[in-house]
Amino acid sequence: METDWTNQQIETHTIPALEEIAFQQHPIRYRKYRLVSWSIIWAILTIVFVVVSTQAGLNGAIINGSVLLIFVELGVMSSRIGYKKRSYALRERDLTYKKGWIFYSITTIPFNRIQHTEVSQGPIERKFSLSTLKIYTAGGSTSDLSIPGLEPEEAQALRDFISKKAAINA
Amino acid sequence: MLDQNSFNINEPQRQSLLGVVVYIMRNFRVMLTLLLSYLAVAFQSFSVGLISTMILLTLALFFVVLAYYQYRNFTFHIEGDSLVIHRGVFVKDRLVVTVDRIQSIQITENLVQRVLGLVALKVDTAGSKGSELEIPALQRQIANALRDVLNEKKAEVTEEIEVEPIPKEVSKKTLVKLGLWDLIKVGLTENHLKTGMVAIAFVFGTISQYQEFLLEKYEAEVDEYALMAVNSGLKVVVLFLILYTVFSIGLSVVRTFLVFYGLKAELIDDTVNISTGLIKRNHFRIPKGKVQYIQWSVNPLRRAVGYESALLKPSSSMEEVAKKQRIEIPALRAETSQLLAEGVFGEYAVPNNELSANAMAYGRFTLVLSAIPAIALSIVSYFLVPSIAFVPALVWIVIGVCGYFYGRSVRLFYDEHFILITRGVIFKQRVIIPSYKMQSLSVQSNVFLRRRQLSHLKLYTAAGSKRIKYIDTKTANFLLNFGLLQVEKSTRSWM
Numbered sequence: 159m160e161t162d163w164t165n166q167q168i169e170t171h172t173i174p175a176l177e178e179i180a181f182q183q184h185p186i187r188y189r190k191y192r193l194v195s196w197s198i199i200w201a202i203l204t205i206v207f208v209v210v211s212t213q214a215g216l217n218g219a220i221i222n223g224s225v226l227l228i229f230v231e232l233g234v235m236s237s238r239i240g241y242k243k244r245s246y247a248l249r250e251r252d253l254t255y256k257k258g259w260i261f262y263s264i265t266t267i268p269f270n271r272i273q274h275t276e277v278s279q280g281p282i283e284r285k286f287s288l289s290t291l292k293i294y295t296a297g298g299s300t301s302d303l304s305i306p307g308l309e310p311e312e313a314q315a316l317r318d319f320i321s322k323k324a325a326i327n328a
Numbered sequence: 329m330l331d332q333n334s335f336n337i338n339e340p341q342r343q344s345l346l347g348v349v350v351y352i353m354r355n356f357r358v359m360l361t362l363l364l365s366y367l368a369v370a371f372q373s374f375s376v377g378l379i380s381t382m383i384l385l386t387l388a389l390f391f392v393v394l395a396y397y398q399y400r401n402f403t404f405h406i407e408g409d410s411l412v413i414h415r416g417v418f419v420k421d422r423l424v425v426t427v428d429r430i431q432s433i434q435i436t437e438n439l440v441q442r443v444l445g446l447v448a449l450k451v452d453t454a455g456s457k458g459s460e461l462e463i464p465a466l467q468r469q470i471a472n473a474l475r476d477v478l479n480e481k482k483a484e485v486t487e488e489i490e491v492e493p494i495p496k497e498v499s500k501k502t503l504v505k506l507g508l509w510d511l512i513k514v515g516l517t518e519n520h521l522k523t524g525m526v527a528i529a530f531v532f533g534t535i536s537q538y539q540e541f542l543l544e545k546y547e548a549e550v551d552e553y554a555l556m557a558v559n560s561g562l563k564v565v566v567l568f569l570i571l572y573t574v575f576s577i578g579l580s581v582v583r584t585f586l587v588f589y590g591l592k593a594e595l596i597d598d599t600v601n602i603s604t605g606l607i608k609r610n611h612f613r614i615p616k617g618k619v620q621y622i623q624w625s626v627n628p629l630r631r632a633v634g635y636e637s638a639l640l641k642p643s644s645s646m647e648e649v650a651k652k653q654r655i656e657i658p659a660l661r662a663e664t665s666q667l668l669a670e671g672v673f674g675e676y677a678v679p680n681n682e683l684s685a686n687a688m689a690y691g692r693f694t695l696v697l698s699a700i701p702a703i704a705l706s707i708v709s710y711f712l713v714p715s716i717a718f719v720p721a722l723v724w725i726v727i728g729v730c731g732y733f734y735g736r737s738v739r740l741f742y743d744e745h746f747i748l749i750t751r752g753v754i755f756k757q758r759v760i761i762p763s764y765k766m767q768s769l770s771v772q773s774n775v776f777l778r779r780r781q782l783s784h785l786k787l788y789t790a791a792g793s794k795r796i797k798y799i800d801t802k803t804a805n806f807l808l809n810f811g812l813l814q815v816e817k818s819t820r821s822w823m
Contacts, residue, residue: 173809251816262778265770266808268815271822295767296643296790296823303768 176254176266181245188307191286192237198282200230235259246305253293253320255305267303269323271295277313289313293320337477340403340414346444347402347465351395353440354464359391404463409481411451413461423461425451427482432615433475435468438608447471451478501671503593503664504657511588514658515581517629519755523583524576584658593657595671600640602655612655616672618642618823620791621761624665628754635659638668641791643823673762679743683807689782689798690735695728702727740796742807744814747787749794764818765789769811771804787811790823 207226211219239259247254254266276292283289283306290306291313308316366384370377394417402415411430413423434450441447441464449471451461466474506514589606600619602612619640626636637658660668669676702724710717733753741748742763750758766787773783783804786795799807 173806173813175805175809176812177805252812258774261772261774263770263772264808265768266812267768268812270818271767271815295788 174249176247176264179247179249181247181254181256183245184241184307185288185309187286188288189237189241191282191288191307192241193234194286195282196233196237200226200233203229244307248316248319251323253303253316255303265303267293267295269320272320272324275317275321275324277310277317279310283307291316337406337474340405340412342403343399343463343465344444344446344467344470345399346446348395348399349444350440350446350465351398352392355391355395359388362387399465402463406477406481409485411461411478413463425461426485427478428485430478430482431618432613433478434611434613435471435475436608436610441465442607442609449474499595499597501595501667503595503668503671504591504659505593506588506591506659510659511584512581513633514588514630514635515584516577517627517633517635518580518584519627520573520576520580523580524572527576527579588658591657591659593668595668600672602657614640614642614655617821619672620765620789620823621759621794622669622672623757623759624660625752625755625757631756634661636662636665638665640672641789643790669760673746673760676746676760679741679746679748681742683740683742683799683803685735685738685740685796686780686782686798686800687732687735687738689777689780690738691728691732693798694731694734695724698724698727735798738796740799740807742810747811749796759794761787761789761794763811763814764820765822766811766815769808769815771801771808773801 203226207222211222236259240257243259243262244255244257246256251270252266252268254264256262256264273294273296275294277289278292279289287310288307289310290304291308292305293303295302305313362384366380370380397417398415401417401420402413404411404413406412407424409428410424410426413421415421415423431452434452435447436450437447444465445467446465447468449463449466463471463474586606586608588604590609591602591604594601595616598616600612600614600616602610602614604610620643621641623639623641624636625639630636635658637656638660640655640657642655657668666676702720705720706717709720734751737753737756738751739749741750745763747761747763747766748758749761750756767790768788770786770788771783772786777783777798778801781801782798783801784795784797785799785804785807786793
């Protein structure tokens with residue numbers, strides 16, 4: 159069944175379209191950061207693998223090993239492709255974040271609905287000198303937006319800009 | 329307003345002395361669990377029984393004394409612009425709420441409080457979870473007076489900041505007033521399947537908790553009945569079904585009476601007022617602006633008597649309250665529903681742009697989802713009874729068709745002011761969200777959907793999110809842009 163709408167009037171309005179604006183990608187070292195944080199998880203998985211396969215014998219080791227390899231491969235792919243798919247865009251009145259490779263989403267938060275903002279930096283992020291910008295709305299935790307892998311200065315600048323805008327609208 | 333001789337709200341005040349009873353009853357709830365475990369062990373032997381009885385009595389005494397101290401140490405008063413509460417026996421708390429933080433004030437009473445002629449005053453504040461203050465044992469006049477004082481102070485403070493005169497005109501519109509006959513109709517048209525399931529889950533939960541004790545006591549009887557049940561086969565199944573039906577319907581009616589007895593829903597000025605309940609009577613007062621969306625639902629039974637029920641969803645600072653006490657109006661006629669929507673949201677008319685979801689995608693999704701159990705069942709039945717191996721496959725197709733028809737029922741209406749989502753074939757549901765109340769919007773898709781140019785649109789509000797699945801990606805993006813425009817254009821306060 160095809161979708162159709164019955165009212166032509168709205169279409170003639172000029173509605174600012176997200177599709178027409180340029181999206182900004184994360185700095186390239188964010189990809190490396192993701193690889194590193196993934197490899198920490200792999201390291202744990204590998205330890206589990208070694209422990210399990212010493213007990214399960216050769217056949218078990220082969221099966222476990224191949225499962226692990228698939229995961230590793232997926233992880234590498236996801237950090238490569240996932241990196242490319244992540245981008246954000248700032249407009250006068252809202253912030254948009256696109257992400258996802260297998261599951262794709264584009265989320266926009268208008269500034270006049272923002273409750274508060276936060277810039278954070280984890281231990282691995284600090285090594286790569288990256289920051290995460292978090293934006294909270296009243297829409298519950300699922301609607302909160304978190305943009306990782308930003309230049310610290312940019313995260314700060316974004317936060318300042320957004321909170322100023324949010325304060326005007328509040 | 330307040331009796332100045334005996335009651336000065338600026339000094340720390342105790343609650344009504346009868347409050348001790350309220351506290352005892354509260355502590356008794358804790359005791360109940362203890363009592364059950366006591367019953368479980370007490371009859372094992374005389375000495376165990378004696379010791380556990382003594383422990384139980386000591387604990388009971390302790391709880392009574394505790395209740396007295398809970399009453400004694402609880403004081404409340406108003407200090408400047410704040411409500412101050414002292415409480416606690418072992419750990420002493422001092423709670424301070426400034427009036428401008430108060431979101432809503434409710435007066436409630438449960439059975440104990442009603443018998444004692446007392447009410448509880450609950451103050452809900454914006455902010456983190458569990459930020460609700462309660463004064464559990466007040467005389468009604470004092471509770472009313474305190475509420476008025478707090479509301480007045482709040483009005484003063486907010487007036488100072490916003491310099492906005494508060495309209496004094498009193499407009500009052502009664503939406504629903506449930507009579508006895510209405511209650512019976514509502515009770516009979518509840519979703520009995522659900523009530524029965526919940527009851528069964530509860531019964532089994534309780535039984536498994538005391539399984540050891542019960543089994544030991546009644547093992548012989550249970551075995552006997554089980555044997556009888558196996559022998560009489562079909563008869564028992566039929567009997568069980570009849571019992572289940574009668575039980576569920578009875579329970580639905582009882583529950584309806586408990587929750588909705590004397591329900592009255594009114595629109596007074598800028599608030600929706602609902603008072604309801606037989607034993608525990610609740611009075612809700614929700615400012616209209618706090619309602620984020622209204623959700624109507626109806627089952628075939630209730631539709632037959634011409635009713636539908638509505639759920640008001642206020643913003644999340646009140647979500648705690650909303651979850652605990654359902655803000656539901658169970659018996660609305662079509663015209664009262666319209667009145668409710670108009671009353672809460674101002675003007676309301678069905679938005680004139682209509683959109684439907686991709687029903688084929690729904691069908692496909694249900695087919696894929698149910699494929700694995702269907703195939704497994706087919707294989708199993710092929711080996712067991714080859715002649716009926718086609719049945720699971722048939723059921724599978726029927727499920728897919730059902731998915732398709734459900735998908736066909738999903739409709740989205742939108743315009744500058746409202747978003748209306750309707751869905752459901754048998755259990756119909758419709759949701760009205762004022763466009764400007766959305767918090768954020770999201771378009772979601774995945775590799776399987778992208779091939780077919782389909783996406784989901786997710787609308788976040790301050791009272792939860794709503795998703796419209798399987799719409800054309802271009803349309804979803806258009807709606808994202810359109811919705812954002814409405815939110816960003818709006819200067820109205822959304823909560």
